[in-house]
Amino acid sequence: xxxxxxxxxATRSSIKEIIQNRDxxxxxxxxxxxxxxxxxxIDVNVGTGVGTLEDEMDSMQWAVRTIQDSLDTxxxxxxxxxxxxxxxxxxxxxxxxxxxxxxxxxxxxxxVVPLAQKYEALLVGLTMDESGIPKTAxxxxxxxxxxxxxxxxxxxxxxxxxxxxxxxPISTDVKQGLVTLETxxxxxxxxxxxxxxxxxxxxxxxxxxxxxxxxxxxxxAIYAGLxxxxxxxxxxxxxxxxxxxxxxxxxxxxxxxYMRAFRHRT
Amino acid sequence: xxxxxxxxxATRSSIKEIIQNRDxxxxxxxxxxxxxxxxxxIDVNVGTGVGTLEDEMDSMQWAVRTIQDSLDTxxxxxxxxxxxxxxxxxxxxxxxxxxxxxxxxxxxxxxVVPLAQKYEALLVGLTMDESGIPKTAxxxxxxxxxxxxxxxxxxxxxxxxxxxxxxxPISTDVKQGLVTLETxxxxxxxxxxxxxxxxxxxxxxxxxxxxxxxxxxxxxAIYAGLxxxxxxxxxxxxxxxxxxxxxxxxxxxxxxxYMRAFRHRT
Numbered sequence: 460x461x462x463x464x465x466x467x468x469a470t471r472s473s474i475k476e477i478i479q480n481r482d483x484x485x486x487x488x489x490x491x492x493x494x495x496x497x498x499x500x501i502d503v504n505v506g507t508g509v510g511t512l513e514d515e516m517d518s519m520q521w522a523v524r525t526i527q528d529s530l531d532t533x534x535x536x537x538x539x540x541x542x543x544x545x546x547x548x549x550x551x552x553x554x555x556x557x558x559x560x561x562x563x564x565x566x567x568x569x570x571v572v573p574l575a576q577k578y579e580a581l582l583v584g585l586t587m588d589e590s591g592i593p594k595t596a597x598x599x600x601x602x603x604x605x606x607x608x609x610x611x612x613x614x615x616x617x618x619x620x621x622x623x624x625x626x627x628p629i630s631t632d633v634k635q636g637l638v639t640l641e642t643x644x645x646x647x648x649x650x651x652x653x654x655x656x657x658x659x660x661x662x663x664x665x666x667x668x669x670x671x672x673x674x675x676x677x678x679x680a681i682y683a684g685l686x687x688x689x690x691x692x693x694x695x696x697x698x699x700x701x702x703x704x705x706x707x708x709x710x711x712x713x714x715x716x717y718m719r720a721f722r723h724r725t
Numbered sequence: 726x727x728x729x730x731x732x733x734x735a736t737r738s739s740i741k742e743i744i745q746n747r748d749x750x751x752x753x754x755x756x757x758x759x760x761x762x763x764x765x766x767i768d769v770n771v772g773t774g775v776g777t778l779e780d781e782m783d784s785m786q787w788a789v790r791t792i793q794d795s796l797d798t799x800x801x802x803x804x805x806x807x808x809x810x811x812x813x814x815x816x817x818x819x820x821x822x823x824x825x826x827x828x829x830x831x832x833x834x835x836x837v838v839p840l841a842q843k844y845e846a847l848l849v850g851l852t853m854d855e856s857g858i859p860k861t862a863x864x865x866x867x868x869x870x871x872x873x874x875x876x877x878x879x880x881x882x883x884x885x886x887x888x889x890x891x892x893x894p895i896s897t898d899v900k901q902g903l904v905t906l907e908t909x910x911x912x913x914x915x916x917x918x919x920x921x922x923x924x925x926x927x928x929x930x931x932x933x934x935x936x937x938x939x940x941x942x943x944x945x946a947i948y949a950g951l952x953x954x955x956x957x958x959x960x961x962x963x964x965x966x967x968x969x970x971x972x973x974x975x976x977x978x979x980x981x982x983y984m985r986a987f988r989h990r991t
Contacts, residue, residue, distance in 0.1 A: 629972055629973060629980065630980055633972065633975040633977065633979070633980065636973040637973075637974060637975055666972075666983065666984075666987075667984070667988050671965060671969045671987070672969055672983075674944075674969075675944045675969040675970050675972075675973055676944075676973050678940075678941045678944035678948075679944055679945065679948040679970070679973060679974075682906065682944075682948055682949070683948070699937060700941065703937045703938055704941050704945075706895055706902075706932075707895060707903075707941055707942050707945060708902065708903060709899040709900045709902070709903055712899065713899070714895065714896055714899065714932060717932065718932070718933070721933045721934045722933050
C-alpha cells in the first residue's frame with residue numbers, strides 16, 4: 460500500500476501559519492514525522508485560501524525546496540491550479556513526484572494530464588467531473604474513462620495513474636461506501652494496469668469512534684484491491700489496519716511485516 | 726449478521742467438566758451470556774471425546790433441554806454423528822434449530838441433509854469432502870455443488886443452508902484468506918438464496934494480536950457478503966467489528982445500530 464501523508468495541507472489553520480510564516484523547521488518536521496511513520500509520498504498543499512495565485516506559487520516552491528533539501532521521500536504536489544502544480548513539479552528538479560489531482564473536466568484533462576507526461580509524475584485522477592461527484596459506480600467509471608482517454612492522448616502510462624474513487628460520509632448515505640468500493644473494483648477490472656487510491660477518513664464523518672469505521676473501510680478497500688491511501692500516517696490504528704489487511708490478501712509474504720510490527724506489542 | 730455463539734463446545738476442558746458433571750447452572754449461564762451479547766443461535770457441542778455414542782446422545786439431550794427450559798434463543802446442534810444430531814433436534818421439540826454440520830461426503834449427504842428437512846432446521850454445509858479441505862476455491866465450490874444437489878434431492882430449501890467456506894490459519898499459507906473469501910463470493914453468485922457462514926478465529930492462529938487479524942478478516946468477509954459467523958460473542962472487539970462493517974455495506978439503515986452501540990463509548 461502506498462501511503463500518501465496528508466498532514467501538510469494549508470486548509471488547516473496550523474499549517475496555514477507554517478506556510479505564511481515560512482517556518483521551515485516546522486514544515487520539515489511534519490514531513491519527516493510522516494516519512495518515519497511509513498508515508499511513501501508526502502502531500503504538499505499550500506493553498507491558504509488568501510492571497511494571489513503568485514503567492515501560492517511562491518509558497519509551493521518554498522515548501523517543496525524546504526522539504527526536499529533534507530528529505531528524500533517523494534512529494535505529492537497538491538493544488539487545484541495547474542500553474543501551482545507545475546511550479547511544484549519544476550521545483551522537484553527531476554525527483555519523483557505525484558500530481559494531486561485532475562478531475563474528468565476539460566481544464567484538468569488539457570492542462571494537468573500533460574504535466575504528468577512532461578514531469579514523468581504519478582497522477583491522481585478523481586472519478587468526477589465539473590458537475591460534481593456522481594452518485595453511481597457507473598457514472599464514476601465514465602469519469603475514469605475520460606481520464607484514461609486523456610492519458611492515452613498525452614502518453615501518460617496507466618500504471619502511473621491512481622484513480623481516486625471518492626469517499627463520501629456514510630452518515631449521510633449508507634450506500635455510498637459500496638459505491639466507492641464498487642467503482643474501485645470496476646476500475647481494477649477494466650484497467651488492470653491502473654492504480655487506485657482513496658482519501659479514506661471522510662467515510663466516518665459525523666459518526667462517533669471514527670477510527671473504527673476508518674479501519675473497517677480500509678479492510679474492505681484492501682480486499683477490493685486498493686493500491687494507495689491518502690491518510691494521516693501518524694494514525695497508528697489506521698496504519699495497523701493496513702498491516703493486518705495486507706497479511707490477509709497475501710501481500711505480506713510469510714507474515715514478516717505483520718510479525719515485525721506486532722510481535723512485541725501487547 | 727447471524728452470530729452463532731461458539732462457547733459451549735466440550736472439546737474445551739472447562740465445558741467438558743460442565744457436561745460430565747451435568748452442571749445445569751453453569752451451562753445455562755454460558756448460553757444466557759452469549760444470547761445477551763448478541764448471539765442469534767447458541768452452538769451446543771457435547772462431544773467430550775470419551776465415553777460411548779449413547780453417552781454423547783444423553784449429554785446432548787440433557788444440554789438442549791437444560792438450555793431451552795430457560796432460554797428462547799435458537800440452538801445450533803453440533804456433532805460429527807448424525808445420531809447425536811437427531812437426538813438434539815428431537816429434544817428441541819419443534820423449536821427453531823440449526824444443524825452443524827454436513828460435509829460433501831456420502832454419509833452426511835445421506836443422513837444429515839434429510840434431518841434438515843425432517844426437522845425444518847437450518848443446515849451448515851462445509852465446503853469439503855472426505856479427502857479434506859480443498860486448497861482452491863474451485864474445489865470448495867464443487868463440494869458446495871454436491872451439498873446443493875443433496876439438498877434439492879431431499880427438499881431442503883437453499884435459503885436454509887449456510888455454506889461454511891472454511892477458514893485456515895493465514896500463518897501457514899498467506900493465500901488461504903483469499904481462497905476462503907473467493908469461495909464465499911462464488912457461492913453467493915452461483916446460489917443467491919444460499920447463505921454463508923464462517924468460523925472465523927482460526928484465521929489468526931499462530932500470530933500475535935489475533936483480534937486485529939480476526940477483525941480485519943471479518944470486514945473483508947462482510948464486504949464479500951457473509952451472512953453468519955460462528956464466534957465468541959463475548960469478544961467485544963469482534964462484535965464491534967460486525968457493527969462497524971455492517972454500516973459500511975448499507976445493512977444498518979441510518980447508522981442506528983452503530984450509533985446505539987458507540988454513541989456513549991469513548
